[in-house]
Amino acid sequence: MGLFNFRANRSIGIDLGTANTLVYSKKHKKIVLNEPSVVAVERETKRVLAVGNEAKEMLGKTPDTIVAVRPLSEGVIADYDITEAMIKYFIKKIFGTYSFFMPEIMICVPIDVTGVEKRAVLEAAISAGAKKAYLIEEARAAAIGSGMDISVPEGNMIIDIGGGSTDVAIISLGGTVVSKTIRVAGNNFDSDIIKYVKKTYNLLIGDRTAEEIKMKIGTALPLEEEETMEVKGRNLVTGLPKTIEVNSDETLEALREPAMQIVDSVHNVLERTPPELAADVYDRGIVLTGGGALLSGLDALIEEKTGINTVIADNPLTAVAIGTGKFIEFRTGNKGDSKK
Numbered sequence: 001m002g003l004f005n006f007r008a009n010r011s012i013g014i015d016l017g018t019a020n021t022l023v024y025s026k027k028h029k030k031i032v033l034n035e036p037s038v039v040a041v042e043r044e045t046k047r048v049l050a051v052g053n054e055a056k057e058m059l060g061k062t063p064d065t066i067v068a069v070r071p072l073s074e075g076v077i078a079d080y081d082i083t084e085a086m087i088k089y090f091i092k093k094i095f096g097t098y099s100f101f102m103p104e105i106m107i108c109v110p111i112d113v114t115g116v117e118k119r120a121v122l123e124a125a126i127s128a129g130a131k132k133a134y135l136i137e138e139a140r141a142a143a144i145g146s147g148m149d150i151s152v153p154e155g156n157m158i159i160d161i162g163g164g165s166t167d168v169a170i171i172s173l174g175g176t177v178v179s180k181t182i183r184v185a186g187n188n189f190d191s192d193i194i195k196y197v198k199k200t201y202n203l204l205i206g207d208r209t210a211e212e213i214k215m216k217i218g219t220a221l222p223l224e225e226e227e228t229m230e231v232k233g234r235n236l237v238t239g240l241p242k243t244i245e246v247n248s249d250e251t252l253e254a255l256r257e258p259a260m261q262i263v264d265s266v267h268n269v270l271e272r273t274p275p276e277l278a279a280d281v282y283d284r285g286i287v288l289t290g291g292g293a294l295l296s297g298l299d300a301l302i303e304e305k306t307g308i309n310t311v312i313a314d315n316p317l318t319a320v321a322i323g324t325g326k327f328i329e330f331r332t333g334n335k336g337d338s339k340k
């Protein structure tokens with residue numbers, strides 16, 4: 001029992017996100033790692049030079065010989081080797097190099113990943129040093145982590161808006177009843193802001209600037225008081241640096257399309273939801289998680305277009321990791337079905 005407990009204590013839950021990777025430790029009962037999902041790789045040799053925060057610092061500033069890679073694009077594994085290297089690095093960071101007991105790992109994946117992608121994630125975890133690896137659907141993890149009681153026979157709607165993908169799901173009795181994943185999320189907000197500024201001002205801005213605009217003045221519904229922000233970029237006609245002023249109404253225009261694509265996916269799921277469960281959702285409301293949910297006005301837009309009360313979870317950025325961790329507690333703690 002002692003040995004088993006020790007091993008179970010080393011269980012971790014990993015939220016392998018497009019933008020950020022978070023790790024929940026069963027032993028510490030909290031999130032022990034939260035770093036960007038970025039890996040810096042030597043171009044020629046493919047040798048991994050840095051992972052996480054250190055690698056993100058290098059983004060956009062690397063010499064030609066080094067590339068900074070986001071191994072998970074659009075919520076799926078785009079580069080298997082680099083994903084494995086990243087998981088390995090994070091495990092080492094948590095447990096140290098000379099770890100005798102390997103951890104059991106629960107990883108969350110988007111709902112509609114293929115069997116091949118699922119196997120790739122599991123294999124990456126095992127070859128990164130996991131004793132055992134399990135998968136949990138992202139929406140389920142988000143629901144558990146945001147405090148929903150999904151064990152009851154009542155429909156709950158959860159929408160997780162990450163960097164690369166948005167998962168919409170109806171969950172009841174612990175399982176996903178209806179769901180949809182679209183490859184539209186926070187990154188699209190950024191790229192649509194870049195497109196808008198380019199088209200309107202002939203100005204080229206970088207990813208970081210676009211994300212800053214989104215976070216500071218970006219909105220999915222008109223603001224009561226318009227906000228403005230100075231933005232630096234490169235004038236595409238003269239090739240010279242230039243500063244312009246962008247306002248929140250302009251972000252509204254730039255973000256209309258991706259915001260409406262998310263709303264459409266919510267409608268799509270509601271249309272396919274059995275009537276009793278749909279009635280539950282109307283009573284209980286919609287919960288939003290993921291960093292993309294923090295876009296100003298997006299919750300209100302979804303509420304306006306569906307007529308269903310919509311709230312952002314208390315912990316939108318950590319809900320998935322916490323839910324993944326809680327789920328592994330259940331697997332290894334209560335049921336003990338992963339002893340061997």
Ligand code: ADP
Nearest residue numbers: 017018019020162163186187290291292294295
């Ligand atoms: P993933 O699960 O894909 O790693 P996250 O849930 O960590 O993604 O969310 C990352 C996304 O959330 C990014 O696109 C980021 O720009 C966006 N984001 C984070 N904070 C905010 C904010 N305050 N306002 C708008 N978007 C935000």
Ligand code: MG
Nearest residue numbers: 017162290320
């Ligand atoms: Mg996520």
